[in-house]
Amino acid sequence: MSEPLILTLDECVRLNERLTKAVANKMSADLLDIIDALSVSEVKGKLKNISESNLGRTVGKLCKFSDADVSAAATVLKKKWQERVDASKKSTATAAATPPVKVEPHAAAPKVEAAPKTEPLAPSPPSTAECAAASSSEAANASSTMGNGPVPLSSSSSFSVQWRPTKKTGDPVRDQVRTKLHECFEAGRELNEKFLREQSTDTAQMAEDVENHMVETFGGSNCKEYKARFRSLVFNLSDKKNPDFIRGVLTGQLFVKELATMEVREMAGEEVKKQRQLHAEQAKMALMDEKTYKLYAGKNTEDGILKCPRCKSMKTEYIEVQTRSADEPTTKKCTCNACDYRWKFC
Known part of the structure; x- marks a missing residue:
């Protein structure tokens, strides 16, 4: 027989992590031990912790576990918690239906010339409706996890759609x-x-x-x-x-x-x-010649011996081409690396 647990919020989170890990590794023995410990644990006043830690939803999923023993134990535990939720909701509804007590006004006191000393009034006790509204939050949070039908969820709920299996196709x-x-x-x-x-x-x-x-x-x-x-x-x-x-x-x-x-x-x-983008960039630069690579990489080009007639820059290059007969001088084709201007002279 497993020892009962104190279901604080941290303990519920820890148990949920253990269940998730055991499900992933298909450790049926560990699942049964945890479910047995939860079965003998007191859940009164702990339903909110079970809901916020996702422990209730994890136990609900175990109802369809492949191991029959685990599935049966999880189903019994879920039914037990659901009965506790229904009982809490029923008590809350009964408290809310109780009419508030009417206080009869006191008879008027005789008029006295001298004003009597008044003592500070004690704060009035909370009404029955306020107590009922405060106690209903616990049942609402727990029932959203283990309810059979769709339940509207509050902003503090940890999930928005009830888990369901996928539809079968026959294949x-x-x-x-x-x-x-x-x-x-x-x-x-x-x-x-x-x-x-x-x-x-x-x-x-x-x-x-x-x-x-x-x-x-x-x-x-x-x-x-x-x-x-x-x-x-x-x-x-x-x-x-x-x-x-x-x-x-x-x-x-x-x-x-x-x-x-x-x-x-x-x-x-x-x-x-x-x-991938870096590898593609490196492959593209590997195919460039020295001049194209320097222009593409933005590196400074060394000054040449000619001055560009357009921008007056010295970042120029030239090549000599024999365009006429061999006894004639070569033609110089010049390029400015600053403004891309091209010219030639003999």
Whole structure:
């Protein structure tokens, strides 16, 4: 029998991280130990901590875990917490329905010429409605995590759309692709919650849209292009060195439909794009001659022996060309590197 836990906010965050890590590594024994400890722990007054730490949502996901024992234990725990939420909501509604106590006015005192000394009045106690409103916040936060139906969320809620699995197509390859893409989008949404704020993000619908456009683009799930596109998307969406790509998809900077057709080089991060641009620049400069490279790089050219007749600059060069018979002097073709003026003389 596991020992009960004190479900503070820090403890709930730590337990949520342990559950997430155990799910990723498929450690069923660790999952059962954590669920057993949560089952014997007192949750009265701790529902808000469970909601803010995402612990309730993680336990809800475990109801569909591949291990039957883990799934059954998580279902029992979720039902127990849901009963606690319903009981809290019911008590809150009962308190709110109680009419406030009316205070009868006192009989008027006889008029006295001398004004009596008055003592400061004590502050009036809070009304029943105010107490009910204060106690309802805990139940509202917890019920948004474990409710069966869609619940409107407040600005302090840590997620905006209830998690759901992707729709089945009957094709095992397509279903597996949808599930993997859904996991990538869900992991990216959890890492970029501060950028999403109150924006609604249905990661299951995003995975379905991407997979449908991949089928339309490549003509089915059996072709090599479909599988190659799937591998490229999973790699780039899960790449921790390229957080800008998944963030751009979730925040709407990149359209989901474009993922099926966009170039793979466009999925790369900013560092990779800068490195590619640098390599292209170096390759271009390697093909230049000395004069072109100096002009392209902005380096100063040495002064020549001729002066430009247009800008009077000494940054000039010339070559000698034999344009006439051998006994005639050569023709000097001159170029100004400052203003690109060209002239010739014999």
